[in-house]
Amino acid sequence: MDHLDRLEAESIYILREAYSKFSKIAMLWSIGKDSTVLLWLAKKAFFGHCPFPLIHIDTTYKIPEMIKYRDKLAKEYNLDLIVHINEEAIKQGMGPEKGRLVCCKALKTDALQQVINKYKFEALILGIRRDEEGSRSKERFFSLRNEDSEWDYTNQPPEFWNQFNTDFPKGSHVRVHPLLSWTEIDIWMYIKRENIPVIDLYFAKNGKRYRSLGCAPCTFPVESNATTIDEIIEELKNTKVNERAGRAQDQEDAYAMQKLRKEGYM
Amino acid sequence: MTARELLKIVVVGHVDHGKSTIIGRLLYDTKSVPEAAIERVKRISKEKGRPFEYAYLLDALEEEQKQGITIDTTQIKFSTPKRDYLIIDAPGHKEFLKNMVSGAANAEAALLVIDAAEGVQEQSKRHAYILSLLGIQKVYVIVNKMDMIEFSEKKFKEIKYEISTFLSKLNVYPQKYIPVSGFLGENIARKSDKMPWYKGETLLQALDLFEKDKELEDKPLRFPIQDVYKFDHRRIIAGRLESGRLKVGDEIKILPEGKVSRVKSIEFWPENNKKDEVVAGMSIGITIEDEFFNKRGEVIVHKNDNTLYVSDTFRANLFWLGKRNLVKNKTYKLKLVTQETECEIVSIDKVIDATTLETVENALEVRTNDVAEVTIKTKEKICFDEFKANSSTGRFVIVDEYDVSGGGIISGLANLKEEATKFAKDDKEMIVHCFDEYYYSLSEDLIRKHPKYKKTFKVGDAVPIEGETYSYPESFDVIDIVGKLVAKIRKGQLNDLVDIDQYIYSELPIITADGFYLKVNSIDEFKDFKNELVQLQKNDNLLLAMFANKWYDISANKSFKFTD
Numbered sequence: 001m002d003h004l005d006r007l008e009a010e011s012i013y014i015l016r017e018a019y020s021k022f023s024k025i026a027m028l029w030s031i032g033k034d035s036t037v038l039l040w041l042a043k044k045a046f047f048g049h050c051p052f053p054l055i056h057i058d059t060t061y062k063i064p065e066m067i068k069y070r071d072k073l074a075k076e077y078n079l080d081l082i083v084h085i086n087e088e089a090i091k092q093g094m095g096p097e098k099g100r101l102v103c104c105k106a107l108k109t110d111a112l113q114q115v116i117n118k119y120k121f122e123a124l125i126l127g128i129r130r131d132e133e134g135s136r137s138k139e140r141f142f143s144l145r146n147e148d149s150e151w152d153y154t155n156q157p158p159e160f161w162n163q164f165n166t167d168f169p170k171g172s173h174v175r176v177h178p179l180l181s182w183t184e185i186d187i188w189m190y191i192k193r194e195n196i197p198v199i200d201l202y203f204a205k206n207g208k209r210y211r212s213l214g215c216a217p218c219t220f221p222v223e224s225n226a227t228t229i230d231e232i233i234e235e236l237k238n239t240k241v242n243e244r245a246g247r248a249q250d251q252e253d254a255y256a257m258q259k260l261r262k263e264g265y266m
Numbered sequence: 267m268t269a270r271e272l273l274k275i276v277v278v279g280h281v282d283h284g285k286s287t288i289i290g291r292l293l294y295d296t297k298s299v300p301e302a303a304i305e306r307v308k309r310i311s312k313e314k315g316r317p318f319e320y321a322y323l324l325d326a327l328e329e330e331q332k333q334g335i336t337i338d339t340t341q342i343k344f345s346t347p348k349r350d351y352l353i354i355d356a357p358g359h360k361e362f363l364k365n366m367v368s369g370a371a372n373a374e375a376a377l378l379v380i381d382a383a384e385g386v387q388e389q390s391k392r393h394a395y396i397l398s399l400l401g402i403q404k405v406y407v408i409v410n411k412m413d414m415i416e417f418s419e420k421k422f423k424e425i426k427y428e429i430s431t432f433l434s435k436l437n438v439y440p441q442k443y444i445p446v447s448g449f450l451g452e453n454i455a456r457k458s459d460k461m462p463w464y465k466g467e468t469l470l471q472a473l474d475l476f477e478k479d480k481e482l483e484d485k486p487l488r489f490p491i492q493d494v495y496k497f498d499h500r501r502i503i504a505g506r507l508e509s510g511r512l513k514v515g516d517e518i519k520i521l522p523e524g525k526v527s528r529v530k531s532i533e534f535w536p537e538n539n540k541k542d543e544v545v546a547g548m549s550i551g552i553t554i555e556d557e558f559f560n561k562r563g564e565v566i567v568h569k570n571d572n573t574l575y576v577s578d579t580f581r582a583n584l585f586w587l588g589k590r591n592l593v594k595n596k597t598y599k600l601k602l603v604t605q606e607t608e609c610e611i612v613s614i615d616k617v618i619d620a621t622t623l624e625t626v627e628n629a630l631e632v633r634t635n636d637v638a639e640v641t642i643k644t645k646e647k648i649c650f651d652e653f654k655a656n657s658s659t660g661r662f663v664i665v666d667e668y669d670v671s672g673g674g675i676i677s678g679l680a681n682l683k684e685e686a687t688k689f690a691k692d693d694k695e696m697i698v699h700c701f702d703e704y705y706y707s708l709s710e711d712l713i714r715k716h717p718k719y720k721k722t723f724k725v726g727d728a729v730p731i732e733g734e735t736y737s738y739p740e741s742f743d744v745i746d747i748v749g750k751l752v753a754k755i756r757k758g759q760l761n762d763l764v765d766i767d768q769y770i771y772s773e774l775p776i777i778t779a780d781g782f783y784l785k786v787n788s789i790d791e792f793k794d795f796k797n798e799l800v801q802l803q804k805n806d807n808l809l810l811a812m813f814a815n816k817w818y819d820i821s822a823n824k825s826f827k828f829t830d
Contacts, residue, residue: 001545001547001548002270003270003272003350005547005548006272006547008549009506009547009548009549010549012549013492013506013549016492016493016504016505016549017492019493020492020493020562043535043536044535044536044539045504045549046495046497047495047497047500047502047533047534047535047551048497048535048536049497049498051497130341131342131343133326134326134327135326135327137324137326137340137341137342138326138327138337138338138339138340140368153327153337153338154327154329154337154338156338156365157364157668157669157670157671158364158365158367158368158587158669158670158671158673159368159670160367160368160370160371160372160663160670160673161371161372161661161663161673163601163662163663163670163673164670165665165668165669165670167599167665167667167668167669168668169668181341181352183343239300240300240301240302241300241301241302242300242302242303245302254306254309254310254313254328255327255328258326258327258328
């Protein structure tokens with residue numbers, strides 16, 4: 001087994017563990033490369049099936065190509081897709097001009113909480129990775145969130161020997177992170193190996209490409225001439241830039257992501 | 267793409283001995299961190315009016331940076347030309363021990379960091395103990411902050427002696443002692459010219475000298491069922507191969523019940539994932555020829571493999587990290603691979619203070635952050651190995667309420683000091699096994715005694731003369747050759763209990779307290795028997811066996827039944 005095989009086996013084990021333990025479970029799908037790999041792994045874990053619904057939190061500010069791609073793939077894969085918008089916040093004119101972190105909280109964190117409440121989900125599967133940023137590097141595979149989706153990162157229960165915390169008080173929910181051990185390069189190597197379709201925003205056009213996808217007003221492409229996966233991998237091996245450098249909300253404050261995630265952000 | 271080897275290394279040691287700084291420096295000096303992360307640390311260090319803090323490369327949480335501590339484990343990938351590493355930075359504070367264990371439990375090798383000026387401290391000891399408990403044998407000691415002791419060889423030797431003396435008591439034998447300064451980068455990625463007396467490797471060179479564990483695929487097959495799927499016409503048994511290998515056509519046995527079948531297919535998606543053989547570490551799915559009702563928690567082994575234990579009691583070494591202390595006779599949940607069952611701690615044989623190595627026998631509880639030797643009884647029989655035979659199936663966690671609160675490694679089967687069946691009259695007491703049932707356990711391939719009645723029969727009480735695997739007449743005598751007592755059973759009741767010297771042969775059948783028929787049919791034979799008995803040395807097992815073979819008939823009143 002090479003290192004991609006090992007990562008794949010670990011992720012599949014975690015997906016199956018989550019599915020076995022929680023009946024009210026769903027997977028977050030953001031159309032990005034990580035959650036698309038996650039969807040692929042789910043189909044591997046369940047032998048061609050995806051036995052739970054996918055959730056897409058639509059902020060209404062997403063890059064338009066993402067929405068087109070979402071609808072196309074949902075049809076092709078025959079996905080059970082829940083699309084949710086925090087209509088209340090949109091009505092009241094929520095947008096990045098009100099403050100990036102405020103906007104993220106309303107249109108992503110709060111929107112997600114609304115979905116959890118509506119469908120009474122006990123567990124959500126997300127494609128976050130340890131190497132993305134500091135607070136994610138501290139995550140557990142199975143990570144508890146209280147009724148308000150808050151994450152108590154200074155007092156997490158131990159997690160070892162592939163035994164996960166799957167018992168929890170009523171009203172809280174569990175975030176399951178099967179891709180925690182993967183790096184950005186692992187993701188691209190796997191996409192190449194498995195021939196997984198990804199949205200073409202990641203490939204360079206006119207000297208620019210997206211390294212990480214989000215909302216149009218807060219997501220900026222990076223300088224790049226990488227037009228193939230091999231070129232992307234080569235670029236990543238030599239880059240001095242962070243993956244989320246083009247995500248404006250991360251730059252708002254030295255601990256922006258930590259603060260967002262403490263309140264329930266992905 | 268070539269398969270690169272991955273080695274997971276945990277870095278442990280007392281708080282402030284420089285664990286995060288050493289790792290940060292290693293990453294920095296080998297250019298393993300993106301420029302952006304270095305810029306960020308520069309900015310934050312400057313804001314705080316401090317020199318460049320290598321530790322911030324790992325301690326990303328605001329609280330960690332403000333207080334200069336590590337709260338939770340960070341895992342960082344790092345590569346040398348030889349292989350890939352996962353470096354796990356574990357916190358050194360006692361209150362974050364559960365996070366240290368979360369990190370260390372997944373590692374194969376460890377670096378124990380010790381401050382040259384401070385020497386071995388409380389958490390150095392505790393962490394070393396936990397390494398030994400987790401079965402991590404490959405350890406380097408990194409003596410950090412050599413700049414604080416003027417890079418002195420003499421002091422390095424002294425501290426090395428102190429450390430090795432303590433560690434040898436724990437059966438931890440470090441392979442190397444490396445003197446470094448994390449802050450100055452001495453002997454981290456480059457050879458230090460301040461310590462010419464040190465002829466060994468730098469930390470970076472030494473990492474590549476760790477040897478990886480033998481792969482699990484050469485061990486006997488252990489395939490715990492994680493789930494059974496029926497999404498379409500197939501009934502797929504899914505799970506991860508913990509050890510061994512499996513191919514289509516293999517004859518298998520499904521424990522604890524021991525049902526036998528054959529592997530019909532190895533399932534896969536998509537089409538190009540087809541494999542004829544799967545090996546340890548893979549998450550797989552199979553179909554089998556017989557449509558049994560299979561469920562999560564059963565363990566599949568090869569048909570002729572009898573090495574997996576199936577039992578409800580075992581001994582274990584355990585570390586406790588719970589919010590509440592671990593106590594006897596309380597119901598906890600035990601998880602061992604995909605098996606889950608209720609369990610109780612029936613005895614706490616020894617509690618060890620990990621920092622002084624003082625032991626307390628028969629303690630009432632195990633306090634948070636202590637380690638202990640315990641005997642555990644599970645509600646249902648479970649399948650397991652001894653940890654030294656198979657680490658995956660030889661370890662378990664204990665859940666208290668909602669949280670995983672402790673972990674343990676199995677050292678072997680246990681025989682509980684069960685309450686025995688007894689006859690009693692006045693101050694006399696005779697322990698009897700003649701009403702125990704004998705079962706031949708097919709899964710374990712051995713005969714087990716099952717004590718059915720844990721009670722004391724007094725004169726006048728009816729006794730169970732008929733069992734599943736034994737049958738006695740209505741009236742007979744029971745002789746206890748160790749306690750030198752004889753019990754009289756008349757019409758199915760305990761009638762009397764006398765000393766052997768006061769006993770007069772009654773011409774009724776005699777059985778031993780263990781339930782074996784005594785080949786004595788006359789007063790003379792009884793005299794011969796008693797004379798030999800007087801000469802018998804209690805602790806001479808060979809003589810005892812000869813005596814038993816001469817006088818006892820095992821099968822006259824007893825048989826055994828097959829069980830799973």
